[in-house]
Amino acid sequence: MNKNEEFRRMVGRNIRCARVSRGLSQEALARKCSCDRSTLSRYENGNDSPTVDILNTIATGLNLDIEDLLSEKFPTCGKSKLSDILEGIDSLRSGQMILAGKLEDISETGQNSAKTLDRLTEYFIRMS
Numbered sequence: 001m002n003k004n005e006e007f008r009r010m011v012g013r014n015i016r017c018a019r020v021s022r023g024l025s026q027e028a029l030a031r032k033c034s035c036d037r038s039t040l041s042r043y044e045n046g047n048d049s050p051t052v053d054i055l056n057t058i059a060t061g062l063n064l065d066i067e068d069l070l071s072e073k074f075p076t077c078g079k080s081k082l083s084d085i086l087e088g089i090d091s092l093r094s095g096q097m098i099l100a101g102k103l104e105d106i107s108e109t110g111q112n113s114a115k116t117l118d119r120l121t122e123y124f125i126r127m128s
Helices: 003-021 026-033 037-044 052-061 077-127
Strands: none
Touching: 003 037, 026 037, 026 052
């Protein structure tokens, strides 16, 4: 692979990572950039090179500077996805712990209510 192909693939990966991290489909980004989805796909796969004007339009559609798409240090999709997943798991665990505590409280309240009802029933039987 020559330097031009490597650069084209890097730019394509950057476009894809930025698009995915923003939750946009190729179709949605293509509409924002007034280009065809298949053209955007060719850019992302490194099979075609966007012109500077088109690259600027894509960057604008992604709320980025064009320099971000040309940077070798652009964050990778995998890392941001993994951190999002781990954060989601932690959030779910916290929610489960809160729910378990609430269920325990409800159970105790139910037991206390049953005891109170038994006492009241006993009291009324004695009173009658």
